[in-house]
Amino acid sequence: NAGVMQNPRHLVRRRGQEARLRCSPMKGHSHVYWYRQLPEEGLKFMVYLQKENIIDESGMPKERFSAEFPKEGPSILRIQQVVRGDSAAYFCASSPLDSENTEAFFGQGTRLTVV
């Protein structure tokens, strides 16, 4: 049973380019969460998605960031016109349910570096 798969593991972008981060949840999991970890900080919640629905995007920056979880395929976190401050580790987590006492399983993360 494969875990949460994120790709790429490392991504380098120049300022102004677009970054696309992918996350395939664990088999049987229909809930996906994205978190961002800035250097020397804890993980900050960004967005919570179910298939074809954004449930909670209260942690997403208002501009340049978007997320989707289509009916088919992985969840995508998209950052347009990246800036140096976007450099961070981005983690995806998945869970089977959102209201029961179940833990979320994390992927290995995508480390984005903006140069």
Add this chain to the structure above:
Amino acid sequence: DQQVKQNSPSLSVQEGRISILNCDYTNSMFDYFLWYKKYPAEGPTFLISISSIKDKNEDGRFTVFLNKSAKHLSLHIVPSQPGDSAVYFCAARPSNTGKLIFGQGTTLQVKP
């Protein structure tokens, strides 16, 4: 507004002794608490959790204690092993949601 706080950035203990990691929270609406362990360049790995209706949960060498009146939880690792050296994150889940609010993390070093 830091709703989940881990006030000790680092902790060093001797192998075989007890490690105690602490976490404080401010939101009474949290109904579930979790501890994750993280190695460099890897994702967080789930360790142990506790529901807000309990005050203790034990799993092998790991025990989590919850004091709701003090809004405080702690993770006890006994006996500590060098392989336990990692960053430990406390996380809390608001009721009726799946998202997690994380503390800043505590770096544990277990010396042989």
